[in-house]
Amino acid sequence: MGDLPESVDDKLLLAEEGINDDKRVYAEPWKLLVVDDEKVVHVVTRLALEDFELGGRGLQMISAYSAEEARELMQHHGDIAVVLLDVVMETEHAGLELVHCIREELNNRMVRIILRTGQAGQAPEHEVIIRYDINDYKEKTELTRQKLFSSVYTALRSYRDLTALDNNRRGLLRVIEASAEIFERRHMQAFYEGVLEQLIALLYLNSDAMLVRASGMIANACDASERQLQVLASSGRFRQYSGTIKCDVLDRETQDRLQCAINGKSNNYGDNYWVSYYCTKAGVEQLLYVSARDSFSVPDVHMIELFVRNVAIAHDNVELMERLRGG
Incomplete structure (x- = not known):
């Protein structure tokens, strides 16, 4: 694993603020999968989202350091709500290949995928958004603590609404079948x-x-x-x-x-x-x-x-x- 570019490391760490020692426990936390081959990204992400809460539920962060590891975790955890996904890992397009696997092979249309890249030139935003079913695209250099919080919060609200609609649809089908x-x-x-x-x-x-x-x-x-x-x-x-x-x-x-x-x-x-x-x-x-x-x-x-x-x-x-x- 290589080191983060200096500008990325500085940006993320400088955006971090004091940590609240008041640790609260939430029932059924939202599951966030962080996929990145840089350990510091996992550490900083965890710190930035430590006090996260939506709808009375906290956040459970799951780490994967390769696309292959993430694929196995996605198969095991069917209720992962959001994936923060690096593009370049074991290969230059490992992250994009994982997106295809999640959507097409695992047939998971609910999870919200936020693509993060430190090398935007290798995965142009316009091309990626058109070709892949992702929900957000961010360069690591722009992800301050506040922007990361906002991106995850928005993605989780979208996931919550989609799953509510799906549950409602399944309930309605059962009512129709019985009616x-x-x-x-x-x-x-x-x-x-x-x-x-x-x-x-x-x-x-x-x-x-x-x-x-x-x-x-x-x-x-x-x-x-x-x-x-x-x-x-x-x-x-x-x-x-x-x-x-x-x-x-x-x-x-x-x-x-x-x-x-x-x-x-x-x-x-x-x-x-x-x-x-x-x-x-x-x-x-x-x-x-x-x-x-x-x-x-x-x-x-x-x-x-x-x-x-x-x-x-x-x-x-x-x-x-x-x-x-x-x-």
Whole structure:
């Protein structure tokens, strides 16, 4: 590995400021892959982005020192959000070849690729942008700390929006597939899961969510540990739960939040969670537990409550149809 050109080294290091010793931990950090054969670039990038945060999530930086190493990491980490990619490494066009591999061989259209070069003449910007599916092109000499921060921040917002749209699309497909026979009980599970997936994507919620039914005797058992819930759909850390479960299999915090809503027959919420409660005319009590990385906005709450109400009514309609058929 050669040394960085003096001008690049000076520019990057001079742009660096004091480091904040207050180390915060974020759930599910965004993954940033830095691909460069110069160790100092990895060090400076890590320092420059140390306190980075977007949507309550920090940054996990993964290092690769060659295009081949980066290719293996991309195969292993399907959720890498941004790649900071050097052009010249083991060969003059190793970075560009990696772009082709990511887009065509790995078929990864979501990851945002920021091309960085210290030798712009070997990869003219105009030609690269036309021929390769990259999202930004920077010369190392222009990447001060602030510009690097801005480039990564913009790329991550784009990645977040694209993945939200993709998740929403997949959720919508599940709803459409189930909607043809939506008034058959066996198709309700797909409907619930599809709409829940859409809701999470639209509101940029944490993936930890659970839609439950708590009616009649199952919710009113004398012994709280014996109380049961019917899980209609779940995601994230609740995905392991389905069908009828005892309340005590859930963690204590979730139990308390759900039970507070059931006892009060009303919504229960805090800074980063919301339990939405709805009871239909038929007495079906339905709750949606969701968590967020940031505080909920008024539109978020309206959409959550609309979701719970409509799904509960759909559940009522299914049971009514079944009774009519049986009668």
